[in-house]
Amino acid sequence: MKKWLNNYFGFTKREYNGLLALMIILLLISMLPYAYAKFWVNTALISNEEHVAIQKLILVNQQEPNYYANMRKQVEDGEANPTTTLFKFDPNVIDVADWQKLGLSVKQAQSIVNYRNKGGKFYKPEDLKKMYTISSKKFEQLAPYITIENTNTKYIKQEYAKQAPYVKKELVIVEINSADTLQLDEIKGVGAAFARRIAKYRDKLGGFYKKEQLLEVYGLDSIKFNEIKDQIKIDATHLKKIKINTAEFDDLKNHPYLKYKQINAIIQYRKQHGKYNDVADLKKVAILTPQIIQTIAPYLIF
Template identity: 25%
Template sequence: MINIKSYFNYNKRQRNGILFLLLIIVLLQLVFFFVDFSNKNSFEVSNTQLIAFEKEFDSLQKLNFLSKKFEIKPFNPNYITDYKGYQLGMSTKEIDKLLLFRKTGKYVNSKKEFQKVTGVSDSLLLKISPLFKFPNWVSKQKKKSKPKKLINLPLEKRELNKATAQDFFKIGISEYVSARIVKYRNSIKGFYFEDQLNEVYGLNDDNCKEILNHFEIKQKPIIQKLNINEATFKEVLALPYIDYELTKKIFTYKNKVAEIQSIEELKKIDTFPLEKFNRIALYLFAK
């Protein structure tokens, strides 16, 4: 059996060595406890210096962003977004004006009209307008030169309801709008009143005056009227100037009174468009 006691027997020299080692350990502990090893010359940054540094960093970052070259391809200026407007150099106010104009359902069809709506400067317009790309029909219309007005037009005005799109084109109306006049005239079975010209989309007051300088209604169109008491819902709805809501109101009133005695009774209908009565009366009668 191993004598365990022999492991703990030390001579004097060994005991002195152990004592000296313990002394060194105690001294080292005291040094670490009482001596400050932190760096007294540590770098301290004040709040003012930190804010100044952040501002300088932000400005450099913004400068780097603005210095980037964005590849912008031809585009329709009617669909400029906030981000694209920023890329082009437009201000927030100028972009908002365009977006507000588009909300009305209108479009800009030229550089001049774009500047009028947005208010951009001449220098910015000169820079970005080469990238504008309008629809094909707008481009074709611009390429065609405005037709010269006939010098030797007859003094007597011609029949408005028989004029062709070419006739309107010859007096200065654009080809696109001229075709629209004829199409609208056919949809209402002919112009009965001269001011019905104002109902044609795209035809302004000056155009209407120019047309009436050369044309007039000499013979009223013959319109086959519907008997309001016998007509179906679908037949009334198909008539000009009458939409779905008005058709419902007419038939509700007719069911209420059993039979409409006079077309004038329609005026009694709640919210009936009185300003359109003379036009609606062209297509309906009561019997």
């Protein structure tokens, strides 16, 4: 290489040596960050305790790669809480803060308190399981700590393990727009799971205006509908209405009958052409079919 440089560029021996030294210095400078990260940061900035902690994290990640992702999802879903404190409690008495200590989210806790404020009451520990905000897994965790005052029923783990004897339900008539999950469970053919699904879908809709809407509840087919339809009644005065001339996107986004594009079209048409006077005006919104207008009309106020 030295001979080639001399022949091609006319470098002298002294110039060649200077160029070689400069290249070595540049190479050492480029390698300095890697050497710093490997030999200086690891030894000088990380204490022995921190090093041990990092090794433990690496070991957990190797043994169970999805461990931390699963834990984070459970916390978000209200199924786990790193700060959960289990203690003896009466579900008819404790407030939102105490429910949070037991591992429930604010939304879950407030739902139970709202149920009590409307006159709901837990007569036995198993009644808590019928709340759709309490999963089966969460109930299993809380059950040993439930103590209900003013009744002779106290939870005993050994007794709970025994299967409760089948009790034939008497036929009742239940108004489904105002009923809680415990009352819905009294309908023959509706168990705790369907009671929670019906209540959850009803809250999203804003109430039922006809019995056939129950067929929209997940898992409730025509056979189940025919079994329970004569045991229910509907009071349309309990419907939660939407003021269509002032409603914004957030007021409509969770309604099961409307999609995002339809909501935007309703709002944009109102901004461009003024208020809707009646249901007939909705027909002017091209994206809304007659069927959609018919299904949402009972929930609208003009």
